[in-house]
Amino acid sequence: MKIQERTGAGNNRSAAPAQPAMGERLPAPPRERKPALAALAVLLILVGALGATMLVLRAGDRIEVIQVTKTIQAGEPVTDNNITSVLVAEDSAIRYVRWEQRETLKTLKAKSPIYKGTVVIGDMFAKKASLPAGKASVGLALKEGQYPANIKPGDVVAAYRASKTSTGSNSDNSSSGGTATGTDTLLVDNARVNTKSSGDDATISTGNISVTVLVDQDDVPALAQAAAAGEVAVVLVPGN
Template sequence: MVRTRTHETVKAPALPRQRRPAMFLLVVVFIGLGVLAGQYAYSRLDKRSSVVMVARDVAIGQVIGQDDLTAVRIAADPMVATVPAERLSEMAGRVAAVDLTSGTLLSDGHTTDAMTPGPGQQLVPLALKPGQLPARGLRAGDHVLVAAELTDPGRQAAATATKDIPATVDRVSEADPDGTRVVDLLVGPGVGGLIAREAMRGHIALILTSRGDAP
């Protein structure tokens, strides 16, 4: 018996599929476009700006130090007065025009380059009751007239009290339980003592002529 030898069919190994360069490039382009779209959307939504914030309390009239301020990023309304962070070093060394409280945003109106009282000025503290102040209140920088009552016509010094004396509000304290507020006034030379004496008698009233931020 003759045995025949059958040849087994040998299959060649399958070759790996060739990657399509065009498809790969298209995927890369789509990924890149997605990243760019995300960055654009974030930039449109992130409307925060870097501004100056008070880091430590600074009393009115004190020089502002570098450590008293810091820069923060916030999303603030354009109507809110702020100081850009790039001006932080410019604010250091200026004088606090109002009491600066930690955590509040700094504005140009909060600082001044002048110490008070300046040359030719006197700082007069007046303890005034509600009836001696405008109902809308006073704030630093307001311009007022000091109206004093003539208490003794025989005193020549008191005669000047019949004239309204111009002054500028330097500071206004919080009201006491009875409504009394201490108002620091900047006045010209020679009238501070007269105003203080009349105020102690209760013969003083302040007349608001213009706000400090008025042109």
């Protein structure tokens, strides 16, 4: 009888699942895959790699060209004192003058003023500089006392007709850099100095110089006549 009771009690037990033993981990649910995010991550990596590659390629295509460090007036050449080298991205559509071509460039003249900071291209220079419309270049032989001592290419000057008895000083104490006294007639009120030459050693010792100035064509006759007679004195225009 006891054996039946035990058997019956065993048959009436609940079929509930057995609980995991202490210390066992429950199985994790399967992770949800997100292919869109994975594809985006791959795309971003590819874009970054492509950008880095382009930067490397662009850096490898840079060339050394000529840049102006001091303003070059029309008719002037480049010198070692007014140019430097800079790196730019190579572009076949732009006629850059490469740094190794600078010796050839020195034999040419600027067609028009080239300002400080300009990167030089071939079209800016020619074997013979052309003058701006309505302008003419006049040569002046000036004696000591007929010009300011600090006169240089690029300066703006006024030219006066002075008698042969006039005297002056070429010191640069005044704001105009010195003037010749005895001047009487204003010939040109705004002329730009293109070139300046001191000639040979004998000329240097006497203080005589030769300059060319850019003036309006209407001012040429009077200025050329006075220059031929050696009766021209120039002064710097305030504001140079």
